[in-house]
Amino acid sequence: MTLFYILLEPIPAGWTLIFxxxxxxxxxxxxxxxMKFGAITIKDIAKxxxxxxxxxxxxxxxxxxxxxxxxxEILEYAERYNxxxxxxxxxxxxxKSMAIGVIVPEIANHFFSQAINGIEAIAxxxxxxxxxxxxxxxxxxxxINIDHLVSRRVDGLLISMSAQTxxxxxxxxxxxxxxxxxxxxxxSEELETHKVTANNYNGAYQMTKHLIESGFRRxxxxxxxxxxxxxxxxxxxxxxxxxxxxxxxxxxxIKYCEWGGMVQAETEQAISELMNLPEKPRxxxxxxxxxxxxxxxxxxxxxxxxxxxxAVAGFTNLKVADLLNPSLTxxxxxxxEMGQVATELLxxxxxxxxxxxxxxxxxxxxKLYVRDSSVPQKHKE
Amino acid sequence: MTLFYILLEPIPAGWTLIFxxxxxxxxxxxxxxxMKFGAITIKDIAKxxxxxxxxxxxxxxxxxxxxxxxxxEILEYAERYNxxxxxxxxxxxxxKSMAIGVIVPEIANHFFSQAINGIEAIAxxxxxxxxxxxxxxxxxxxxINIDHLVSRRVDGLLISMSAQTxxxxxxxxxxxxxxxxxxxxxxSEELETHKVTANNYNGAYQMTKHLIESGFRRxxxxxxxxxxxxxxxxxxxxxxxxxxxxxxxxxxxIKYCEWGGMVQAETEQAISELMNLPEKPRxxxxxxxxxxxxxxxxxxxxxxxxxxxxAVAGFTNLKVADLLNPSLTxxxxxxxEMGQVATELLxxxxxxxxxxxxxxxxxxxxKLYVRDSSVPQKHKE
DNA sequence: TTTTTTTACGCAATCGATGCCGACAACGAT
DNA sequence: ATCGTTGTCGGCATCGATTGCGTAAAAAAA
Numbered sequence: 001m002t003l004f005y006i007l008l009e010p011i012p013a014g015w016t017l018i019f020x021x022x023x024x025x026x027x028x029x030x031x032x033x034x035m036k037f038g039a040i041t042i043k044d045i046a047k048x049x050x051x052x053x054x055x056x057x058x059x060x061x062x063x064x065x066x067x068x069x070x071x072x073e074i075l076e077y078a079e080r081y082n083x084x085x086x087x088x089x090x091x092x093x094x095x096k097s098m099a100i101g102v103i104v105p106e107i108a109n110h111f112f113s114q115a116i117n118g119i120e121a122i123a124x125x126x127x128x129x130x131x132x133x134x135x136x137x138x139x140x141x142x143x144i145n146i147d148h149l150v151s152r153r154v155d156g157l158l159i160s161m162s163a164q165t166x167x168x169x170x171x172x173x174x175x176x177x178x179x180x181x182x183x184x185x186x187x188s189e190e191l192e193t194h195k196v197t198a199n200n201y202n203g204a205y206q207m208t209k210h211l212i213e214s215g216f217r218r219x220x221x222x223x224x225x226x227x228x229x230x231x232x233x234x235x236x237x238x239x240x241x242x243x244x245x246x247x248x249x250x251x252x253x254i255k256y257c258e259w260g261g262m263v264q265a266e267t268e269q270a271i272s273e274l275m276n277l278p279e280k281p282r283x284x285x286x287x288x289x290x291x292x293x294x295x296x297x298x299x300x301x302x303x304x305x306x307x308x309x310x311a312v313a314g315f316t317n318l319k320v321a322d323l324l325n326p327s328l329t330x331x332x333x334x335x336x337e338m339g340q341v342a343t344e345l346l347x348x349x350x351x352x353x354x355x356x357x358x359x360x361x362x363x364x365x366x367k368l369y370v371r372d373s374s375v376p377q378k379h380k381e
Numbered sequence: 382m383t384l385f386y387i388l389l390e391p392i393p394a395g396w397t398l399i400f401x402x403x404x405x406x407x408x409x410x411x412x413x414x415x416m417k418f419g420a421i422t423i424k425d426i427a428k429x430x431x432x433x434x435x436x437x438x439x440x441x442x443x444x445x446x447x448x449x450x451x452x453x454e455i456l457e458y459a460e461r462y463n464x465x466x467x468x469x470x471x472x473x474x475x476x477k478s479m480a481i482g483v484i485v486p487e488i489a490n491h492f493f494s495q496a497i498n499g500i501e502a503i504a505x506x507x508x509x510x511x512x513x514x515x516x517x518x519x520x521x522x523x524x525i526n527i528d529h530l531v532s533r534r535v536d537g538l539l540i541s542m543s544a545q546t547x548x549x550x551x552x553x554x555x556x557x558x559x560x561x562x563x564x565x566x567x568x569s570e571e572l573e574t575h576k577v578t579a580n581n582y583n584g585a586y587q588m589t590k591h592l593i594e595s596g597f598r599r600x601x602x603x604x605x606x607x608x609x610x611x612x613x614x615x616x617x618x619x620x621x622x623x624x625x626x627x628x629x630x631x632x633x634x635i636k637y638c639e640w641g642g643m644v645q646a647e648t649e650q651a652i653s654e655l656m657n658l659p660e661k662p663r664x665x666x667x668x669x670x671x672x673x674x675x676x677x678x679x680x681x682x683x684x685x686x687x688x689x690x691x692a693v694a695g696f697t698n699l700k701v702a703d704l705l706n707p708s709l710t711x712x713x714x715x716x717x718e719m720g721q722v723a724t725e726l727l728x729x730x731x732x733x734x735x736x737x738x739x740x741x742x743x744x745x746x747x748k749l750y751v752r753d754s755s756v757p758q759k760h761k762e
Numbered sequence: 763t764t765t766t767t768t769t770a771c772g773c774a775a776t777c778g779a780t781g782c783c784g785a786c787a788a789c790g791a792t
Numbered sequence: 793a794t795c796g797t798t799g800t801c802g803g804c805a806t807c808g809a810t811t812g813c814g815t816a817a818a819a820a821a822a
Contacts, residue, residue, distance in 0.1 A: 039534075041778055052802045057780055067800060084532040088478060089778035091469045092807050108494040116488055120515065129512055129533060134501065151465040152510060153420075293701050300704070318701065320674050323681070325706030422808055433772045438810060448770060470808035473777045 040081045049073055060085070091153075099129050100346060101149035103159045105137045105260070111289045111317040111335045112160070115184065118339025119158060126347055128155070135162035137262045143170050150179065156350045158342050160185040163225045163260035180349035184342035185333075187229045194345040196362045198333035200230050203366035204237030204287060207313050207331050210368065211283045212245045215376050216311055220253045220274045220281035222267070222295055224260040224288040231256070234287035234315070253281055261290030264297075271298040275310070283307075283374065286314025289333075293318070296328065296373070311374045315366075322371055329374035334364045421462045430454055441466070472534075480510050481727060482530035484540045486518045486641070492670045492698040492716045493541070496565065499720025500539060507728055509536070516543035518643045524551050531560065537731045539723050541566040544606045544641035561730035565723035566714075568610045575726040577743045579714035581611050584747035585618030585668060588694050588712050591749065592664045593626045596757050597692055601634045601655045601662035603648070603676055605641040605669040612637070615668035615696070634662055642671030645678075652679040656691070664688075664755065667695025670714075674699070677709065677754070692755045696747075703752055710755035715745045 042060070046053045051070065059066045059074040060083075066074075077083075091097045102119055104112040116132060123130050131154060133145035142162045149157060157179060159171070168190040175181050175191060184196040211219055221238050223231045235254065242249050255270035257263075274281055284299065286292040292314030296306065304310050306326055313329035321328040341362050349356055423441070427434045432451065440447045440455040441464075447455075458464075472478045483500055485493040497513060504511050512535060514526035523543045530538060538560060540552070549571040556562050556572060568576040592600055602619050604612045616635065623630050636651035638644075655662055665680065667673040673695030677687065685691050687707055694710035702709040722743050730737055 042780095043778075053779075054781075054803080055801055057778095058801090061780090065800065070800080086473075086778050087533055088469055088472045089807090090780085092467075092473050092777090092809095093779055093781095095807070097469060107488065107497055108491055110489055113489040113494055116513075117515070120513075124514075124529070129529075131510055132497075132501075132513060133505075134498070148505070148510075152468055293704065297701075297704055320678075320699065320701060320705065323674065323678055323706060324701065324704050325708065327706065423810095424808075434809075435773080435811075436771055438808095439771085442810090446770060451770080467808050470777090471810085473807090474809055474811095476777070 039086070040083050041086065042083075045074060045077055045081075045083060049077060095153075097153045097155055098127055099131055099152065099154045100343070100350075101146075101152070101154040101157045102130055102132045103135055103142060103145050103149070103157065103161075104132070105160065105162055105290070106134050106262075107132065109290055109317075110319070111185075111333060114317055114335035115160075115339035115342075118336040118341075119343045120339075121336075122340050122343040122347070128347065135165075137163040137260050139164040139167070146170055146174060150174065150177075154179070156180040156182070156346045158182050158184060158346055161188065161228070163228060163258060163262075166227050180346060182342050182346040182349065184338050185230065189229075192359055194342070194349065194360050194362070196338050196342040196345065196364070197229070197233070198338060198366045199363050200233035200366070201237040201240070203315065203331040203333070203368070204234035204285065205241050206237075206366075206368045207285055207329070208238045208241035209244070210329070210370060211285065211311060211313060211374055212241060212247060214311070214374060216283040216374075217247050218253070218279060218281045218283070219247070220255070220284040222255050222257065222270055222274070222284060222286050222288075222291055224256065224291065225258050226256045228260075231287060238285060238287070252277055257288075257291060260288055261292075261294045264294050267291060267294035268298040268301070271295060272302060275299075275302060275304065281310065283311035283313070286312070286316075289315050289317060292316040292328070292330070296324065306373050307375060311376070313374045321369065324373075326373045327371035329369065329371045331366045331368050333366050337364055420467070421464050422467065423464075425462075426455060426458055426464060430458060476534075477536055478534045479508060480512055480533065480535045481724070481731075482527075482533070482535040482538045483511055483513045484516055484523060484526050484530070484538065484542075485513070486541065486543055486671070487515050487643075488513065490671055490698075491700070492566075492714060495698055495716035496541075496720035496723075499717040499722075500724045501720075502717075503721050503724040503728070509728065516546075518544040518641050520545040520548070527551055527555060531555065531558075535560070537561040537563070537727045539563050539565060539727055542569065542609070544609060544639060544643075547608050561727060563723050563727040563730065565719050566611065570610075573740055575723070575730065575741050575743070577719050577723040577726065577745070578610070578614070579719060579747045580744050581614035581747070582618040582621070584696065584712040584714070584749070585615035585666065586622050587618075587747075587749045588666055588710070589619045589622035590625070591710070591751060592666065592692060592694060592755055593622060593628060595692070595755060597664035597755075598628050599634070599660060599662045599664070600628070601636070601665040603636050603638065603651055603655070603665060603667050603669075603672055605637065605672065606639050607637045609641075612668060619666060619668070633658055638669075638672060641669055642673075642675045645675050648672060648675035649679040649682070652676060653683060656680075656683060656685065662691065664692035664694070667693070667697075670696050670698060673697040673709070673711070677705065687754050688756060692757070694755045702750065705754075707753035710750065710752045712747045712749050714747050718745055 042053050042056045046056045055066060056074055059071040060078060087098060100123060102116065107113055120130050131149060133149060135142040135145060139162055142165055159181060168188050171181055171191050182194045187195040187197060208219060221235065223235060225231060239249055255274055257266050257270055259266050261267055284295060286295045295314060296312050299306060299310060299312060306312050316330045317332055317335055321330045345360065423434050423437045427437045436447060437455055440452045441459060468479060481504060483497065488494055501511050512530060514530060516523040516526060520543055523546055540562060549569050552562055552572055563575045565577040568578060589600060602616065604616060606612060620630055636655055638647050638651055640647050642648055665676060667676045676695060677693050680687060680691060680693060687693050697711045698713055698716055702711045
């Protein structure tokens with residue numbers, strides 16, 4: 001008896017090849033391997049119908065220079081065998097990946113996950129897919145991520161910078177190499193491009209104004225790294241409100257957290273410093289989503305009652321703000337819409353035939369929700 | 382005077398082409414277009430060093446059959462010009478996309494965003510990128526997403542099914558077509574593959590047991606669609622605890638929410654039905670992350686005091702559970718680890734040379750945090 | 763010196779889709 | 793009857809990287 005072997009791996013040691021034959025097509029009925037034959041290509045269609053691949057390609061994309069009869073046949077066949085063009089081959093040919101990269105500090109933050117929802121909604125509609133990367137507020141990781149996305153040949157990039165990103169060289173280089181970049185949330189003036197933000201200035205202004213009008217005058221501000229655009233804008237809104245009501249501004253009432261809330265110890269330290277000032281603040285405004293919950297937690301942990309000892313208000317997109325103890329006065333950003341707008345602008349840049357020199361700055365309105373955490377005790381109930 | 386035009390688009394109507402010439406290379410010094418020249422290929426290296434592309438390719442991947450001297454030159458050149466292999470071309474050649482698809486109900490849910498963190502951590506390390514899609518608890522969207530990911534040629538899929546997915550045909554077909562699938566969180570018995578879940582049974586058991594031991598006997602359960610694996614498992618844990626303490630089980634005390642918390646009206650309706658029972662429950666267990674906050678909100682909204690009128694406890698991965706009013710007794714799942722394990726298993730499947738027939742079921746432990754929402758009033762303070 | 767082996771590298775095909783040319787037939791126009 | 797048109801379609805190169813096969817030259821063995 002003679003056994004025939006079909007080897008899927010190099011010939012095992014000790015075996016000798018004495019006979020070899022090539023076959024055109026191998027039909028395997030092994031139940032384990034009736035797979036990976038789903039992917040039908042343009043070539044298969046061409047062979048099956050006795051036409052060239054060019055004809056198939058043209059028929060599929062509805063070229064007018066194909067006999068309607070031939071076209072019908074091809075379309076029918078493609079339909080029947082569920083043909084899908086291989087996007088990888090298309091990408092190679094067209095040197096477009098149909099992918100956009102998104103870099104955010106972290107997904108597990110409602111502001112960003114909502115923004116990503118908006119990004120995906122638009123991107124998927126326009127045939128792009130979205131690759132998400134997280135910087136975890138680290139400059140290094142951000143650079144690594146960008147490098148990775150570039151080597152993946154993304155067609156464009158949406159970014160909200162890490163709290164440790166002071167230097168924009170990596171982004172400038174990116175843009176110069178022809179990959180469009182759009183900022184959202186956290187932006188920088190060092191790069192000329194589209195920028196999409198919430199109205200941070202007004203959000204902070206409204207929140208501070210509300211606190212002042214509620215009777216608080218000594219108001220602390222806890223913010224992310226001070227070179228971040230959001231920090232600057234929100235701080236300006238805060239100062240504007242103070243000025244408007246003739247509340248003296250005191251530098252000591254502002255604390256910056258370089259880790260932007262990623263490291264709770266840092267937040268607690270900041271709160272502790274604030275609350276140990278000779279004239280401790282009667283209210284605290286948190287100027288960053290990630291810091292807000294940390295601030296509330298730290299204040300409570302350090303034994304202060306909210307709002308009796310100190311009122312708290314802050315930016316947050318968490319839906320449970322009104323279920324907190326106490327329910328939290330907050331400014332909500334239109335995260336979903338910001339993601340949508342940024343993506344529209346980015347894809348516009350990607351698909352623009354001519355270099356774009358006019359860039360937009362889109363500012364979307366925030367919304368203030370007043371709740372118990374900022375209502376002075378005497379007014380309560 | 383004669384003008385020469387270099388056209389980037391078809392000849393405008395009214396123009397006639399009278400002269401045409403091809404050039405080898407066009408150097409454009411237009412400041413707008415000094416871009417897209419960053420992408421250096423293997424061919425460029427070959428041309429520059431006067432060797433063939435094969436040699437370059439082999440040198441770059443460290444083949445031994447290349448002269449060390451040549452290899453050094455190539456490596457140096459590649460380094461200097463920051464050469465990166467084009468992953469799209471590699472994908473085409475190898476028919477692997479180095480991408481895995483992830484389908485979750487929604488990103489803006491801490492359980493899933495933490496799981497995605499775990500997924501990314503592993504995937505990036507192993508050179509895969511992650512494409513995320515959301516079903517929004519809709520079966521239709523889930524099917525569309527899968528279709529999209531398949532046409533994108535992902536190498537494998539991680540999925541936590543939507544609350545409306547009763548039918549597994551789409552996943553069976555997927556697996557049969559050779560794309561490995563790994564379940565996490567929500568699984569199904571209709572598919573033989575790796576499955577990664579939290580210990581839902583034990584989590585619900587512990588939580589229910591805790592409530593019983595705290596003195597509650599009439600305990601309601603609010604859950605996702607009843608065909609979901611997590612619903613079944615958690616319900617079983619709940620029943621086990623009841624049985625263990627001889628608390629009679631009453632079918633009326635269980636409410637299923639088909640939208641799994643996506644539609645708050647549904648949740649409120651369920652709570653309302655529970656609380657209108659002749660013998661209304663004294664405690665409610667929420668058996669799904671997304672439902673937990675909705676349950677608490679609904680209970681409070683309907684005017685009940687927690688825990689005085691009714692105690693509440695539930696699954697949730699939200700970090701603010703202890704800042705809620707009242708702080709919420711909860712079961713936390715090891716979401717990050719679940720994502721990691723699922724991804725490891727998936728990539729193992731993808732890279733396995735032989736068909737895998739032994740599948741694992743990994744069950745990771747949950748953790749119960751007892752807080753105020755489940756502590757009977759008399760014991761408080 | 764001749765033969766064999768080894769070293770080092772090039773050629774060309776391949777992955778799937780696309781698009782520029784050019785071929786060829788049928789047709790009407792001159 | 794010859795020529796230009798129009799309609800259809802195939803050949804071939806291309807995108808970038810990889811790899812089996814072949815081979816010239818150098819080294820080793822005979």
